[in-house]
Amino acid sequence: MILEITTFDHPALRTTGTRVEKIDDRIRQLAADMIETMQEAEGLGLAAQQVGLPLQFFVLDVPQMKKRPSAMRVKGRPVDFESLMPLVLINAEVETFGRIHIESEGCLSFPEISADIPRSLSVRVKAMTMEGETLEFEADGLLARAVQHELDHTRGGLFIDRVSLADRAELPEDIRRLSRPAKSL
Numbered sequence: 001m002i003l004e005i006t007t008f009d010h011p012a013l014r015t016t017g018t019r020v021e022k023i024d025d026r027i028r029q030l031a032a033d034m035i036e037t038m039q040e041a042e043g044l045g046l047a048a049q050q051v052g053l054p055l056q057f058f059v060l061d062v063p064q065m066k067k068r069p070s071a072m073r074v075k076g077r078p079v080d081f082e083s084l085m086p087l088v089l090i091n092a093e094v095e096t097f098g099r100i101h102i103e104s105e106g107c108l109s110f111p112e113i114s115a116d117i118p119r120s121l122s123v124r125v126k127a128m129t130m131e132g133e134t135l136e137f138e139a140d141g142l143l144a145r146a147v148q149h150e151l152d153h154t155r156g157g158l159f160i161d162r163v164s165l166a167d168r169a170e171l172p173e174d175i176r177r178l179s180r181p182a183k184s185l
Ligand SMILES: [Zn+2]
Pocket: 106, 107, 108, 109, 149, 153
């Protein structure tokens, strides 16, 4: 089922997610619906906050792209991450490392906007999968960026909070009012 995507000042977007302790039928249905919604909207990721549910839960569907490549490693070995997509990550813990890259980013909750956002090139992730197993991996590039973007959502953060001071002035007034640059994510 296609779910309605929350936008702009919807309170769920500012709500820190609670942990998902059990994979039950409700969570299985949510995962299926969020994947369908993300794919229909042609997004690379979607967090539960974006369908109105404050949970530590997000889905990703990141393709390998020539211009914005990604990589994934499990136990130090490269893996074909595209074969794992769409990927559901639950209660994700993320450590960032590597250089900071500034690249253009969008968000399904802000359909008209894209902005240059600084993010670490790489992430180390530990999360629960839909099978209830623990998945640990490292990712670089666009995939690492998507993980950081979705992780922000699960903590009530938004990409507009990370826009540089100079770029913030160029955001439309109604969007600028919604950004919370002082809050650390
Ligand atoms: Zn987003």
